[in-house]
Amino acid sequence: MIVLFGYGAMFITFLLALYGAGAAAYGGLKNRAAWVESGRLAMLLTFPMLSLVAGILIYLLVTNRYEVAFVYNVTSNAMPAYLKVTALWGGQAGSLVFWSWLMAAFASAVTLRRWERDREFLPWVVFVSMVTIAFFVGMNLFVENPFERFWFSAGRGEMQAMFPPAGASLIQPNDGRGLNPLLRHPGMIIHPPMLYLGFVSFVIPFAFAVAALVTGRSDDRWIRLTRRWTLVAWLFLSLGLVLGGRWAYDVLGWGGYWGWDPVEIAAFMPWLTGTAFLHSVMIQEKRGMFKRWNMVLIILTYSLVIFGTFLTRSGVLSSVHAFAQSAVGPLFFGFIGIEFVATLALLLWRWNDLGSEGQMNSLLSRESLFLVNNLLFMGILAVCFWGVIYPLVSELLTGQKVTVGPPFYERATGPQFAGLLLLMGIAPLSAWGHSTYKTLGRALWKPALASLVGLGAALAYGVRDWAALLGFWLVAFVGSVTLYDYARSVWARHKARGENLAVALWRLVERNRRRYGGYLIHLGVILMALGVIGIELFQTETQGTLRPGESLQLSGYSVTFRELAEFDTADGRNVARAVVDVTRNGQALGQLYPRRDYYYASQQPMTIPGVRSSMEDDLYVLLVDWQPISANGATFKVYHNPLVNWLWFGGLVFILGTMVAAWPDRDPEPARARSAVGKAAASQA
Amino acid sequence: MDIAGKDSMATKNTLGAARAARTDGNSRIKFFIGGLLIVSAVVYLIFTSTQNASQYFLTVDELAAKGSTLAGREIRISGAVLGDTIQYDADTLTLRFVIAHTPGDNKEIEAQGGLAAVLHKAATDPNARRLQVEYKGVKPDLLRNEAQAIMTGKLGDDGVFYANELLLKCPTKYEEALPEQAEAGQ
Numbered sequence: 001m002i003v004l005f006g007y008g009a010m011f012i013t014f015l016l017a018l019y020g021a022g023a024a025a026y027g028g029l030k031n032r033a034a035w036v037e038s039g040r041l042a043m044l045l046t047f048p049m050l051s052l053v054a055g056i057l058i059y060l061l062v063t064n065r066y067e068v069a070f071v072y073n074v075t076s077n078a079m080p081a082y083l084k085v086t087a088l089w090g091g092q093a094g095s096l097v098f099w100s101w102l103m104a105a106f107a108s109a110v111t112l113r114r115w116e117r118d119r120e121f122l123p124w125v126v127f128v129s130m131v132t133i134a135f136f137v138g139m140n141l142f143v144e145n146p147f148e149r150f151w152f153s154a155g156r157g158e159m160q161a162m163f164p165p166a167g168a169s170l171i172q173p174n175d176g177r178g179l180n181p182l183l184r185h186p187g188m189i190i191h192p193p194m195l196y197l198g199f200v201s202f203v204i205p206f207a208f209a210v211a212a213l214v215t216g217r218s219d220d221r222w223i224r225l226t227r228r229w230t231l232v233a234w235l236f237l238s239l240g241l242v243l244g245g246r247w248a249y250d251v252l253g254w255g256g257y258w259g260w261d262p263v264e265i266a267a268f269m270p271w272l273t274g275t276a277f278l279h280s281v282m283i284q285e286k287r288g289m290f291k292r293w294n295m296v297l298i299i300l301t302y303s304l305v306i307f308g309t310f311l312t313r314s315g316v317l318s319s320v321h322a323f324a325q326s327a328v329g330p331l332f333f334g335f336i337g338i339e340f341v342a343t344l345a346l347l348l349w350r351w352n353d354l355g356s357e358g359q360m361n362s363l364l365s366r367e368s369l370f371l372v373n374n375l376l377f378m379g380i381l382a383v384c385f386w387g388v389i390y391p392l393v394s395e396l397l398t399g400q401k402v403t404v405g406p407p408f409y410e411r412a413t414g415p416q417f418a419g420l421l422l423l424m425g426i427a428p429l430s431a432w433g434h435s436t437y438k439t440l441g442r443a444l445w446k447p448a449l450a451s452l453v454g455l456g457a458a459l460a461y462g463v464r465d466w467a468a469l470l471g472f473w474l475v476a477f478v479g480s481v482t483l484y485d486y487a488r489s490v491w492a493r494h495k496a497r498g499e500n501l502a503v504a505l506w507r508l509v510e511r512n513r514r515r516y517g518g519y520l521i522h523l524g525v526i527l528m529a530l531g532v533i534g535i536e537l538f539q540t541e542t543q544g545t546l547r548p549g550e551s552l553q554l555s556g557y558s559v560t561f562r563e564l565a566e567f568d569t570a571d572g573r574n575v576a577r578a579v580v581d582v583t584r585n586g587q588a589l590g591q592l593y594p595r596r597d598y599y600y601a602s603q604q605p606m607t608i609p610g611v612r613s614s615m616e617d618d619l620y621v622l623l624v625d626w627q628p629i630s631a632n633g634a635t636f637k638v639y640h641n642p643l644v645n646w647l648w649f650g651g652l653v654f655i656l657g658t659m660v661a662a663w664p665d666r667d668p669e670p671a672r673a674r675s676a677v678g679k680a681a682a683s684q685a
Numbered sequence: 686m687d688i689a690g691k692d693s694m695a696t697k698n699t700l701g702a703a704r705a706a707r708t709d710g711n712s713r714i715k716f717f718i719g720g721l722l723i724v725s726a727v728v729y730l731i732f733t734s735t736q737n738a739s740q741y742f743l744t745v746d747e748l749a750a751k752g753s754t755l756a757g758r759e760i761r762i763s764g765a766v767l768g769d770t771i772q773y774d775a776d777t778l779t780l781r782f783v784i785a786h787t788p789g790d791n792k793e794i795e796a797q798g799g800l801a802a803v804l805h806k807a808a809t810d811p812n813a814r815r816l817q818v819e820y821k822g823v824k825p826d827l828l829r830n831e832a833q834a835i836m837t838g839k840l841g842d843d844g845v846f847y848a849n850e851l852l853l854k855c856p857t858k859y860e861e862a863l864p865e866q867a868e869a870g871q
Contacts, residue, residue, distance in 0.1 A: 408738035625775035
């Protein structure tokens with residue numbers, strides 16, 4: 001009964017979304033405020049409706065209704081309740097429901113903003129959001145129905161269907177398959193929701209961009225209105241990527257965090273265009289330039305968001321993220337295609353209205369450095385996109401599937417990432433409008449000199465690899481520029497107003513959150529870079545079979561095997577747990593417990609490393625194999641990952657910086673009022 | 686339009702606007718060349734990296750057909766793991782197993798009832814072409830009967846595929862149509 005109710009609610013949501021899109025578009029075109037208002041209310045309703053759908057699905061998951069195919073596939077009796085809830089995004093049908101639900105939450109929130117100003121945007125914002133919701137709910141209704149049940153009839157055997165086939169009776173399994181144990185990690189439980197939040201919140205700036213195009217407003221209003229949305233979208237997407245890396249590091253057992261897997265890249269691509277967008281909108285706000293480009297970027301970002309959802313869900317590409325193949329692929333492609341062509345057509349229609357108000361004057365000005373930043377982000381995007389589609393392209397052209405692996409991405413993006421770091425050091429100190437080598441040199445020489453200390457430290461430490469030296473220097477350079485910029489401004493405030501340094505820093509950041517939040521993000525990025533350099537260039541490993549009392553040596557560490565125990569747990573696992581002593585240069589550092597869990601229900605083993613973490617390095621010990629009688633010994637693989645924790649620490653700084661930049665202003669209007677005055681002056685002239 | 690634009694700039698930045706007038710044509714060329722340099726550098730990177738790092742993605746049948754022409758080349762290959770053949774020597778971390786041919790084309794897989802069905806058929810079909818694989822490293826958690834193995838490595842003269850990277854996919858872990866109880870009840 002409740003299953004049918006859930007399906008019905010989904011169907012009504014679908015109709016509601018279609019109606020809302022239609023009503024808003026009609027109202028917008030014919031200038032009928034009542035129709036637009038009706039569309040707005042429909043959009044507001046999608047959230048409670050989808051909450052109902054998602055709520056019912058979660059209820060079915062938690063109450064073990066295994067006659068529902070989706071529930072059967074992602075949960076089992078042995079799973080704790082919180083994992084049953086998170087199983088909502090453990091399978092394809094459920095994640096699509098989850099996607100639409102989050103989307104509806106954001107869309108409803110948008111309807112509740114004060115719409116007295118900029119009301120001409122409303123119908124088109126509603127239209128775009130509702131079409132997106134309708135597409136995803138439609139997918140659930142017609143292709144990936146989470147409410148389908150198992151039926152059995154004497155004539156046709158067992159089948160899976162929404163409604164009872166003639167003469168069939170319900171099959172009621174006693175237990176489900178359960179969520180893949182690899183996915184039962186805290187990082188994996190929050191990683192998909194974060195990515196999805198990032199994905200769906202990029203729909204809002206896109207909707208406003210389309211609204212600006214349709215209504216023909218050529219100013220930067222849509223950007224200012226959605227700046228915070230964009231930052232929030234970006235925040236969640238970044239969080240999702242970092243958490244995904246952490247999950248891989250903890251669970252996948254190869255001591256890595258990023259494998260240039262097509263599915264990872266799928267989530268990375270909208271992040272790239274989104275980051276480029278965040279930078280280039282500043283030029284439009286300051287100088288009235290890059291209007292068309294910003295449109296292109298947000299259209300690309302939205303398309304890549306849908307493409308990313310599709311890639312993770314279609315099985316087109318082979319990857320460790322093993323998702324099922326399904327019929328959603330062609331539909332996704334169709335949707336992206338139509339959306340892409342339609343919005344580009346819209347952009348071409350408004351092409352002449354979106355001309356530049358300013359001009360690039362100087363190669364070293366802030367705006368031209370932003371342009372280079374954008375080019376590099378697009379370059380990295382091109383590498384990623386090419387890598388992902390290369391197997392498909394080569395198969396089309398030559399009939400032979402040819403793929404590219406991580407070396408391709410590393411080689412092709414490495415210099416571009418280095419270029420971005422360099423820009424991160426130069427751009428903050430260059431001036432808007434006009435900058436020469438002389439003015440830039442004057443601003444840069446002090447931090448540049450300071451950065452040589454970093455280089456010297458690396459040399460003194462014995463680093464001779466040129467790529468590592470370049471990397472360390474870049475990190476030191478960006479770090480000193482950023483800190484120098486902070487220090488200079490704080491000092492100026494301290495001098496001018498007599499505030500003490502802490503107050504001066506607080507006020508400074510508070511007055512210009514976007515700028516100083518941004519610089520904090522830069523600091524986070526270089527700290528992450530430190531971790532990446534450490535693990536990519538200095539990771540070492542060893543392996544061996546040890547009898548109790550024997551040891552493995554690696555980078556000054558000694559790992560000594562003590563004992564191994566095997567036991568069953570109440571939640572259906574068999575655990576083999578080794579105890580090893582760790583010493584470094586003769587000094588005892590305590591014990592680690594690498595283990596292997598075997599999940600009986602899913603017949604799936606899971607390797608859990610024993611890790612000793614410090615800011616200097618990680619010692620990462622894996623239990624690979626063991627003899628049934630522990631006296632015979634066990635096999636270990638040991639990784640030494642220098643500096644890797646700076647990656648996670650930098651990630652935290654990065655997130656903190658984004659929060660500073662996105663934090664709501666007490667009064668958001670003054671900035672707009674100023675720009676309105678500027679515009680008025682311009683139009684008078 | 687253009688004039689209004691310059692004026693609005695002037696209200697914000699008089700200095701910049703004044704210089705703009707002077708350096709107009711000159712800077713356009715500079716920007717064009719600068720942009721071109723970056724774009725061609727990116728294209729160069731993509732092009733050479735593709736050449737250096739591309740690998741044939743083959744099925745077991747295709748590999749057999751190509752044979753020795755691929756000696757020494759990095760190849761990517763996929764197939765169904767035969768559970769009985771998995772041997773692991775923990776002392777040397779040497780993993781040996783046999784894979785059976787599965788079609789590489791998505792449409793063909795779809796036509797035969799999805800990845801799980803294709804893998805099952807390959808693993809149980811005695812006529813499917815097989816390939817011995819050797820891999821050095823940690824035995825992956827997902828390695829089991831009827832998993833899809835996707836490997837990168839080289840074909841040795843002895844006909845054994847020496848993998849240096851091993852990915853595994855278990856479609857049955859995620860989604861499969863019917864519960865075993867139902868199959869048993871048939």
